[in-house]
Structures are given as C-alpha cells and as structure tokens.
Amino acid sequence: xxxxxxxxxxxxxxxxxxxxxxxxxxxxxxxxxxxxxxxxxxxxxxxxxxxxxxxxxxxxxxxxxxxxxxxxxxxxxxxxxxxxxxxxxxxxxxxxxxxxxxxxxxxxxxxxxxxxxxxxxxxxxxxxxxxxxxxxxxxxxxxxxxxxxxxxxxxxxxxxxxxxxxxxxxxxxxxxxxxxxxxxxxxxxxxxxxxxxxxxxxxxxxxxxxxxxxxxxxxxxxxxxxxxxxxxxxxxxxxxxxxxxxxx
Numbered sequence: 001x002x003x004x005x006x007x008x009x010x011x012x013x014x015x016x017x018x019x020x021x022x023x024x025x026x027x028x029x030x031x032x033x034x035x036x037x038x039x040x041x042x043x044x045x046x047x048x049x050x051x052x053x054x055x056x057x058x059x060x061x062x063x064x065x066x067x068x069x070x071x072x073x074x075x076x077x078x079x080x081x082x083x084x085x086x087x088x089x090x091x092x093x094x095x096x097x098x099x100x101x102x103x104x105x106x107x108x109x110x111x112x113x114x115x116x117x118x119x120x121x122x123x124x125x126x127x128x129x130x131x132x133x134x135x136x137x138x139x140x141x142x143x144x145x146x147x148x149x150x151x152x153x154x155x156x157x158x159x160x161x162x163x164x165x166x167x168x169x170x171x172x173x174x175x176x177x178x179x180x181x182x183x184x185x186x187x188x189x190x191x192x193x194x195x196x197x198x199x200x201x202x203x204x205x206x207x208x209x210x211x212x213x214x215x216x217x218x219x220x221x222x223x224x225x226x227x228x229x230x231x232x233x234x235x236x237x238x239x240x241x242x243x244x245x246x247x248x
Contacts, residue, residue, distance in 0.1 A: 158182030
C-alpha cells in the first residue's frame, strides 16, 4: 500500500520564454507573458490561478515514497526544473536538488506522466516553451510544522558546523559534506549555497562553485554584509565570486 506520509509542493514560474516566433528586440515595448497552467486530465481547461493546486493534488495522489528511501530514512526537499513546451509537453527535466536517486526517479516518472495535461505558456498570445520549478518536501512525519522545524534545525546545525570546519579548521571536505546535507533539507537557503560555493571553489570544483553561485543569482541578490562572507575576503573563491557578480 502506498504510504506517502507528507508532501508539500511549491511552484515557481520562470518568465523566460523561448519560441520560434519571438518579437525582434528592437520592436519590444511590452510583452505579455502567460505562464504554463497545469490542467490535469481535462486538457486545456483554464483553471485561472488555481493550476498550482491541481498540480499539487495530482502529484500528491501519484507520487509514491520509494520503499528504499523510507527504509533508509531519506528525507529532504527535492527541487526539480522542467520545461513545458509549446505543445504542452514536459521536457528537459533537471534535478536541481536531489534527496536520493530513488526519489529523483520517482519525481521524473510522475512529471513525465503529466504530458498532455498542460496548457502551454503564451508570449503575446503565441504558445512558447517556458521553464517551471517544483519543490517537494519528503518527510516521514505527518505534521508539517514539526517537519519545518526539524528541517530548519538540521540545516542550521549543518551550516554552523560547516562554516566552522571551513573557516576555522580548514577542513573543506568535511565542510562541503555538511553544507550539502543542509541544502538537502533547505535548498533555497542562500547562506548554505554561498558558503558551499566558496568551499567547492577552494577544493578545485570550479564548475560546482559556479553552479551554486548561479543558483544564488536566480534566487535573488546576494547579501554581502554578513559576518561569514566578510571572513571569505582574501580567498581565491571570494575573488572569483566578485568577478562573477561584476559580469552580471
């Protein structure tokens, strides 16, 4: 029997549309963009602003908490990006933050099953491909409040001990491991992403560092007035991040 104890789902719309009929840039004054809408089994029915609710209902009903993940007490917040193309089909599924391979596979399976259930996004009335992002919390508790408290507590512990390992003890490998664990629970925490990027860069993982920092830019501005960020001055990773910020 399916035993999905707790799932929370949130949807972010990226208003970057890509289509073959784009208006030339020198002719753009105002571009009207309508994001994709999930319509469920009743294809192309306009549910107005309630499409997120229908997607949540569909995924909650169809996602099965993988037995291996439950038995190993795998919990966390899965973040997944995908495109809804001009035909209303899901494509380019990308795991932004994975809890474990079994949960990754399960979410890909359920997302792929929504093909034909989307009203495509529109740009000036023309169907185009648009990116969406979904985050889903997997927890073995039925209590949402307790889950939030638990996840925040774990992420805070990982951040505190991760920054200590990185800045004070010089143990960047341990620091990255702790920060990655924290991000598994709270993938939108900018402090965790920023410091893990610094840590990755210092360990020679330049691509991974840039991935974390680019994610930060997607989420918003970076706060440079924090104590731990000031401690990074003088590191090669700090200079690399500054260079990235200047180019944006």
